Amino acid sequence: MVNIKEVIETNKMVEEQTLDVRTITIGISLLECIDADLKLVNEKVYNRITTVAKDLDKVAKEIERDYGIPIVNRRISVTPIALVGAAACKCPADFVSLAHTLDKAAEAVGANLIGGYSALVSKGMTTADEMLIRSIPQALCETSRVCSSVNLASTKTGINMDAVRLMGDILLQVADRSKDRDSVDCMKLVVFCNAPDDNPFMAGAFHGVTEADAIINVGVSGPGVVKKALEQVRGESFEVLCETIKKTAFKVTRVGQLVAQEASKRLGIPFGIIDLSLAPTPAVGDSVADILCEIGLEYAGAPGTTAALAMLNDQVKKGGVMASSYVGGLSGAFIPVSEDQGMINSVEAGAITLEKLEAMTCVCSVGLDMIAIPGDTPATTIAGMIADEMALGMVNQKTTAARLIPVIGKGVGDTVEFGGLFGYAPIMPVNKFSCADFVNRQGRIPAPIHSFKN
Amino acid sequence: MENKVIITVVGKDTVGIIARICTYLAGSGVNVLDITQTIVQGFFNMMMIVDIEKASKNFGEIQKDLEALGDEIGVQVKAQKEEIFEKMHRL
Numbered sequence: 001m002v003n004i005k006e007v008i009e010t011n012k013m014v015e016e017q018t019l020d021v022r023t024i025t026i027g028i029s030l031l032e033c034i035d036a037d038l039k040l041v042n043e044k045v046y047n048r049i050t051t052v053a054k055d056l057d058k059v060a061k062e063i064e065r066d067y068g069i070p071i072v073n074r075r076i077s078v079t080p081i082a083l084v085g086a087a088a089c090k091c092p093a094d095f096v097s098l099a100h101t102l103d104k105a106a107e108a109v110g111a112n113l114i115g116g117y118s119a120l121v122s123k124g125m126t127t128a129d130e131m132l133i134r135s136i137p138q139a140l141c142e143t144s145r146v147c148s149s150v151n152l153a154s155t156k157t158g159i160n161m162d163a164v165r166l167m168g169d170i171l172l173q174v175a176d177r178s179k180d181r182d183s184v185d186c187m188k189l190v191v192f193c194n195a196p197d198d199n200p201f202m203a204g205a206f207h208g209v210t211e212a213d214a215i216i217n218v219g220v221s222g223p224g225v226v227k228k229a230l231e232q233v234r235g236e237s238f239e240v241l242c243e244t245i246k247k248t249a250f251k252v253t254r255v256g257q258l259v260a261q262e263a264s265k266r267l268g269i270p271f272g273i274i275d276l277s278l279a280p281t282p283a284v285g286d287s288v289a290d291i292l293c294e295i296g297l298e299y300a301g302a303p304g305t306t307a308a309l310a311m312l313n314d315q316v317k318k319g320g321v322m323a324s325s326y327v328g329g330l331s332g333a334f335i336p337v338s339e340d341q342g343m344i345n346s347v348e349a350g351a352i353t354l355e356k357l358e359a360m361t362c363v364c365s366v367g368l369d370m371i372a373i374p375g376d377t378p379a380t381t382i383a384g385m386i387a388d389e390m391a392l393g394m395v396n397q398k399t400t401a402a403r404l405i406p407v408i409g410k411g412v413g414d415t416v417e418f419g420g421l422f423g424y425a426p427i428m429p430v431n432k433f434s435c436a437d438f439v440n441r442q443g444r445i446p447a448p449i450h451s452f453k454n
Numbered sequence: 455m456e457n458k459v460i461i462t463v464v465g466k467d468t469v470g471i472i473a474r475i476c477t478y479l480a481g482s483g484v485n486v487l488d489i490t491q492t493i494v495q496g497f498f499n500m501m502m503i504v505d506i507e508k509a510s511k512n513f514g515e516i517q518k519d520l521e522a523l524g525d526e527i528g529v530q531v532k533a534q535k536e537e538i539f540e541k542m543h544r545l
Contacts, residue, residue, distance in 0.1 A: 001488065002460065002503075002536065002539040002540060002543060002544075003490065003501075004499065004500075004501040006543040007460055007462055007539055008462075008494065008499060009543075010538065010539055010542055011462060011532070065514065065517065066513065066535045067534055067535055067537070067538040068532055068534040068538070069538060251543070254541040254542045255538065255541065257541065258538060258541045
């Protein structure tokens, strides 16, 4: 039987250390909605989502009540819309109509966000893929809950540089359309290398074609809990440090596992995976950067940061896989800038640069995340930054991503306010030298060799 | 196991906390299996393990009633299903 110490520990994690379940995400296959008639596709998509996810909000609230654990987001991910709309959509505007349908369906079932306005183009783009990509600026501007992602590269196929170049342009268009709101719509767009099919986190969630009809994926959180646990072992050896992180990650993941199993049972939808990511928020104490500081860095970004983060990420996984048999998604430490107060402090202190963040993405998920850059950054430079991030993922056989926010009308020294869970971000300087001649080459970068590893 | 609920009471110690909570539980057909109490950083902490299988009210109602009772006494009363603690602290 549980004892009072354990009960107090659990409740303190929730009440004082901001432990929560970050998201319950229902993945829904829309392949059955494919039709040549656009009106019919829209109808089928709306009906399918609102049928499968109709109890999402209700069940999430029941679970919160039963166990006393907050579930911050209810989300939906769907089959990449470039596939669903390929037969019916004849122009980018046709795809935008599907974005509106997704938005309405998400609102109807009380989902905060819906992901899957996506295209998978790591080797080549179909006509439909390209139309979807070109429709992204309008789609994100005219909807509020739709999230978009594009897989531009993979270890097996290489990097589709034509698509990378296009995304540099598209990102600036998205930024421009929301320039009166600090280019905030860029938060809803992410590009990937090796995108996972079962990611519950936004903006990159989509329901991969390898998945079943519907599935429950759960993302846990808990940077605050890890930080608090590490406060008890200051100055101890790496062994003690690692043990502490593993044990804490185990406890956090078990909560996610319980919530996922309950949600699966109550919704009658099979359980897919737990995503073990340490996901920060701007709330004080809910920061991955603060964990790095607790490990022994003056600021995140100081020499040693990459090593400390690699260790943290690995221990989180080691503790987490013991707690759940089905771990997937991104599963690592997120290092977004704007959503993490400790990371913002690092930027403001001049302790961390874009280049250091890039190095950090080699050892953790997910990539250059929520980074505000000057609005006058050329599209080719953005494409170059994306290409660099894709190369890291491709060569290291891991998922990497880029979610950059070129803030139109603002430059280094300015700050942008995104509001709520998204926090604020100081604009970071970008290397001024050109990569235009590189990015403007046509075609793709071939897949890397998988032997002679160095 | 499904019917086991953990009730926690946290707050300033005062006369009759356990009595009033137990009176409510008895009146609602809730069986108390175990009670532990301790003082943490000057605060009264109590945990009860109860069985609601034969209760005359459902879990949601019991939870709300206890919360309201806690407000009356001036302490925080929470009711949570036991699994969250079991899962977190047991292999």
